[in-house]
Amino acid sequence: MGYYSKYIDRMDIHIEEGRGTILIKQKWRYSWLNSMNTSRWTYSEKQKFHKEVDNLIWNSWGEHFFLKVRGSSDFAKRNTKKRWDVNFDIEWVTYAEHWKVNVTKYPSNQVGIITSSVKWNLKEITLDTLDTRKRKIPIGGNNYHQYPVAHEFGHAAGNSIFATRGMHGDEYRSSSPYIRDRNSIMNAGMELRDRHLDYLIRQLNTMITNSSFSIY
Amino acid sequence: MKIYLILLLASIFACKENSTKINTSNKTIYKQKTAIQDSLKIKENMLLKKNDAIKTFGNPIKQKKILLSDLYGEFSGNIYYKYSEQERQSNSIYIEEITWEKDSVNYITIWYEIKKRELTPKAYLIWDKQSEF
Numbered sequence: 488m489g490y491y492s493k494y495i496d497r498m499d500i501h502i503e504e505g506r507g508t509i510l511i512k513q514k515w516r517y518s519w520l521n522s523m524n525t526s527r528w529t530y531s532e533k534q535k536f537h538k539e540v541d542n543l544i545w546n547s548w549g550e551h552f553f554l555k556v557r558g559s560s561d562f563a564k565r566n567t568k569k570r571w572d573v574n575f576d577i578e579w580v581t582y583a584e585h586w587k588v589n590v591t592k593y594p595s596n597q598v599g600i601i602t603s604s605v606k607w608n609l610k611e612i613t614l615d616t617l618d619t620r621k622r623k624i625p626i627g628g629n630n631y632h633q634y635p636v637a638h639e640f641g642h643a644a645g646n647s648i649f650a651t652r653g654m655h656g657d658e659y660r661s662s663s664p665y666i667r668d669r670n671s672i673m674n675a676g677m678e679l680r681d682r683h684l685d686y687l688i689r690q691l692n693t694m695i696t697n698s699s700f701s702i703y
Numbered sequence: 704m705k706i707y708l709i710l711l712l713a714s715i716f717a718c719k720e721n722s723t724k725i726n727t728s729n730k731t732i733y734k735q736k737t738a739i740q741d742s743l744k745i746k747e748n749m750l751l752k753k754n755d756a757i758k759t760f761g762n763p764i765k766q767k768k769i770l771l772s773d774l775y776g777e778f779s780g781n782i783y784y785k786y787s788e789q790e791r792q793s794n795s796i797y798i799e800e801i802t803w804e805k806d807s808v809n810y811i812t813i814w815y816e817i818k819k820r821e822l823t824p825k826a827y828l829i830w831d832k833q834s835e836f
Contacts, residue, residue, distance in 0.1 A: 600780025604834040624775050625792060635777065642835050649833065656835045659776040661767060675775055 489562070493694050497585050497610060497643065500690055504562070507569045509554065511687060512576045513643060515612070516584035520591040528592060536590060539619040540636050541577045547637040547672065548644070549574040551679050553703035554688070560697035570703050573684070575644070586643060588612045603635055605642035607649040612639060624675040631675040641673050645686020654686060749811065750824045753801065756813060760803035764810070768817065771796040777836035781826040782814040798825075805829060
């Protein structure tokens, strides 16, 4: 039973054979910014924000995907029957980060959307304090709900048109083949789809020779 | 006599110093005002009529006509909250979303409300070419 790790620019990937788990870990270095009429960030506010981010990502992305492994390697053979869990963890760091995360504090009564974004190539995420709140998105008579930070994390987890050739990103754009799948987390909802793990499976499949992971 | 002379000179210097201070602070206020006005001017100018935007940025790289109720997501935030929820759900407001290449780093998207064939600029977003929302 072994422990396999891969360290790439935007995340660390750990395969723990004994427990049958795969952990995707990203290190985020925050820059704490303020909009007008807001007080400076206190340490407890920073901690609270990070905790909310980490919990939202863990709860919305974790314990959902289950993988199997096949192949001619000893590793694949001895794990044929195993169902692998995939979990996601965000670590707050002050150096050696995967992602630079700019977070702007807005007044709690702020109305409207402050545009958040991810720049895959620059390893940069732009968030604000409204992104950890559930947002109602009414479309065509139906209401959808989304935690914006869980959507933005999706980009950082590889759902980015810049990640690799042919990769998918925002699904609410008219150019997306998934525009009608409004419950999807990369669209207006919070539901995960197998395709949201495409990039990570590609990465996993480079870690152990002759071992190929796929959705269980 | 000497004492009076010293006092007189001291008061003259004090007045000069005060007036310099006042002038300097006025200059600072003036500079600040100008800076605010300039930034407002830049913001106003970005909400361009379609013809002016074409003159400024050239031909659009993308444009589409869409129902306001079908516009959602982080990208459309600036236009979304220009309307009440009732207006957004009315299925009667059409928007023209037009994107230009602003410069080597950024795109600019301007949203126009379509009313009687007239396009009224309502909101815009300048966004980095490498951004996803």
